[in-house]
Amino acid sequence: MILMSGQPTGEGGAGSMLVSLAPILLIFVIFYLLLIRPQQKKQKQHKLLLSALKKGDKVVTNSGMFGVISSINEEKSIVVLRVGDDVKMEYLKSSIATKVDN
Numbered sequence: 001m002i003l004m005s006g007q008p009t010g011e012g013g014a015g016s017m018l019v020s021l022a023p024i025l026l027i028f029v030i031f032y033l034l035l036i037r038p039q040q041k042k043q044k045q046h047k048l049l050l051s052a053l054k055k056g057d058k059v060v061t062n063s064g065m066f067g068v069i070s071s072i073n074e075e076k077s078i079v080v081l082r083v084g085d086d087v088k089m090e091y092l093k094s095s096i097a098t099k100v101d102n
Helices: 014-051
Strands: 058-061 066-073 078-082 088-092 096-100
Touching (some): 014 096
Antiparallel strands (some): 058 066
């Protein structure tokens, strides 16, 4: 907008651009704090859990199967679970959901 004297008023400068970007930045910060950060923390904890697994640990898979680890193949990321007296099943190591206290 130009005044009668021909001088610009200063509207539409950097200040208004910052004000228009503020809501977008605020949404990104909230999105990061509520969704991204907790998910990264959960993934880190799960990775630590998988690295600490050992023979004899009682675990639950993502499908809900309970079993005791009878062997671990680190190269292929396979865990062999004993789910019954004579029943052993192979699972991907990443499919272990949690460790169960004995």
